[in-house]
Amino acid sequence: KNEVEQSPQNLTAQEGEFITINCSYSVGISALHWLQQHPGGGIVSLFMLSSGKKKHGRLIATINIQEKHSSLHITASHPRDSAVYICAVTNRDDKIIFGKGTRLHILP
Amino acid sequence: DAMVIQNPRYQVTQFGKPVTLSCSQTLNHNVMYWYQQKSSQAPKLLFHYYDKDFNNEADTPDNFQSRRPNTSFCFLDIRSPGLGDAAMYLCATSGRSSGREGTYEQYFGPGTRLTVT
Numbered sequence: 001k002n003e004v005e006q007s008p009q010n011l012t013a014q015e016g017e018f019i020t021i022n023c024s025y026s027v028g029i030s031a032l033h034w035l036q037q038h039p040g041g042g043i044v045s046l047f048m049l050s051s052g053k054k055k056h057g058r059l060i061a062t063i064n065i066q067e068k069h070s071s072l073h074i075t076a077s078h079p080r081d082s083a084v085y086i087c088a089v090t091n092r093d094d095k096i097i098f099g100k101g102t103r104l105h106i107l108p
Numbered sequence: 109d110a111m112v113i114q115n116p117r118y119q120v121t122q123f124g125k126p127v128t129l130s131c132s133q134t135l136n137h138n139v140m141y142w143y144q145q146k147s148s149q150a151p152k153l154l155f156h157y158y159d160k161d162f163n164n165e166a167d168t169p170d171n172f173q174s175r176r177p178n179t180s181f182c183f184l185d186i187r188s189p190g191l192g193d194a195a196m197y198l199c200a201t202s203g204r205s206s207g208r209e210g211t212y213e214q215y216f217g218p219g220t221r222l223t224v225t
Contacts, residue, residue, distance in 0.1 A: 031212060031214065033214065035216065040196075040221070042196070042198065042218030042219035043151075043198060043216040043218075043219065044216070045215060048214060086150070090202065090214065095153065095156070096141060096153070096202075098150040098151050099150060100149070101150060
């Protein structure tokens, strides 16, 4: 079992829909990251969380430390949001463990 | 301003010809990481430095070496690239911010895409 699990693996939605991507982890962490990667591109850090909730524009990230679960939400989704969204955690040994990513495709 | 810089962004090398990828940071972070990411897969940790302490993952091939001459720079050397080494190579850093609160932060570089011909 992977230490970081994401769901769904693939998601296709219509423009304007509210998107939720989930991440569960099984190790002790010092931080959780949500990352975005466009096809063939590098990684862009969206959020780093250790508790609570953060918002940036149309993106919202939440984390529940007790349940070892985080969600990334996109409101009013747009085709330019199409990308792979990766959940990653930094464990107690300072290693970053990546989930396999969620491939999001927003249709116009 | 870019805080983790990787050069070059695209590198083409010949089979067996040594290649070096570079990563630099302006954050004074003490930890630097190198990851390999193949198509549609999660990034895989190759090694990381905690200050000057080098930590090699058990399954990192001997073909891959790394150097960190100072806090700001870290290099990935591939001694004899094979076709299977074609991938995106990602550098990341982590550490405390320089501000008074010294909050933990982490940044990723844009990656270097390596093609082996």
